[in-house]
Amino acid sequence: MSDFMLPDIGEGIVECEIVEWRVAEGDVIEEDQPVVEVMTDKALVEITAPEAGRITKLYVPKGEVAKVHAPLFAYEPADGNGEAAASAPAAEPALAPESEATSAAGASDAPAKDFILPDIGEGIVECEVVEWRIAEGERIAEDQPVVDVMTDKALVEITAPESGRVSQLHVPQGQVARVHAPLFAYVPDSAADEPASTASPQRTAEPAESVPAQRQPIEPRPEAAGYGPYGRIPAAPAVRRLLREHGLALGEVPGTGKQGRVLKEDVLRYLEEGAAQGLTAERAEATAPVAASGESEVGEVRVEPLRGVRAVMARRMVEAASTIPHFQYGEEIDVTELLALRERLKPQAEAKGTRLTLMPFFMKAMALAIDEAPILNARLDGDASEIHYLSTVNVGMAVDSRAGLLVPNVKHVERRTLLDVAREVERLTAAAREGRVDQADLKGGTISVSNIGALGGTYAAPIINAPELAIVAIGKIQWLPRFDVEDRVVKRAIMTVTWAGDHRVIDGGTIARFCNAWKGYLEAPETMLLHLG
Structure with a gap:
């Protein structure tokens, strides 16, 4: 049995x-057959069947409200011959011996179960499927890693809820999965162990009159060229939405699917x-191959959606750079003694x-220097009317x-x-490079360090991590030449640093005094011993 989730039916619409x-x-349905009419705050929308099968449950009664991405109805897909799972006779007039019947029942497939993508972080409603770790038809064990998904904060590993066999992957790799929507379907081992039928092997066929009358499905109309049996072009809701986003009519795109069904690949x-008819000159120019003057055409432009952590970084950096007045301050630090101490330790x-x-x-030197300039470990409240001085120093490191x-x-x-x-x-660096940092490790930072030197950079103008x-x-x-106290040229290890401070509350003198204190601990690291508890 599969649950049909109410798809996106309009921008900003969350219920209908x-x-x-x-x-x-109990009704038998055909692919693209109208199943239900729903009313949004904008229009009446007709929802059609995704495939042939039999309706097993209607989750939302008439007159009630259905939620987008929540189950709308359940159905049993038709078998490979196009017949619904329940369309077979209730029992055979003459059955094989009990041992043979039991064997046949055990060999039949148990009903599949949808795994619903759970809440994977506060405020997260969708994620990108990065990598499927299994394939359709494979067996899975309880707690086995099944798929890696990327949220706007980190890479999350989804594991199997129980042992069984994977029957379908609902979301292709690289596509977006919705929280509380089906991610994959599987047949649990517990279901496979149950008898395939509750009927007794010795049961005889019941008279046809005793079978409850079922509601007759809508009569299909004669097929027209390019149209399905119900007089409309077959297309999934996601495909219709894609067409709307690009200003295309459904009839404009030739469908290559069954009965002229328009697939996502057809639209792309x-x-x-x-x-496309009515394609703007700008779009045509953007999709045309780019050629340099006097040179041959170059290859196609690769387009990659901005998702996950990169999308969040883009939003946060724009917000920080546009709302915080940055004050930059640079300095050189002689870390010769620090390098020697590290080698000894x-x-x-x-x-x-x-x-x-x-x-x-x-980090340790920074925590000590904050005692002399605590405002660098503070933060402003929402309306920038109060300064909150923090009692702990949580040092963030950009990875x-x-x-x-x-x-x-x-x-x-x-x-x-x-x-x-x-x-x-060491722990956080390893986790971050794999994209598997816990949410708690990403929250609560009070001041940050960006080590661009690890990649060879000398100077940078960092953006504050609001x-x-x-x-x-x-x-x-x-290693640079410097003069010692006796004016002799000596070889010293010099490190450049560049600070950025929020100029609403941090002035040049404050950040200079803080940097001098921090520099003092790094240039003479043994002085830190005086302050360690």
């Missing part, structure tokens, strides 16, 4: 009223070929199973993951030992 059911429970192909950290990088030193830019943060840096911070940095008030971009370390 059931005006009239055109079928009843039609748009790519630029053959690395073997001890590795003995405890931890890789010691420079990032834990940057270039395969999902896009993620900024997990190490909590309570002011309380942790250097080794504790190193362990957290609602934080400051961020620092760390450049690469270079």
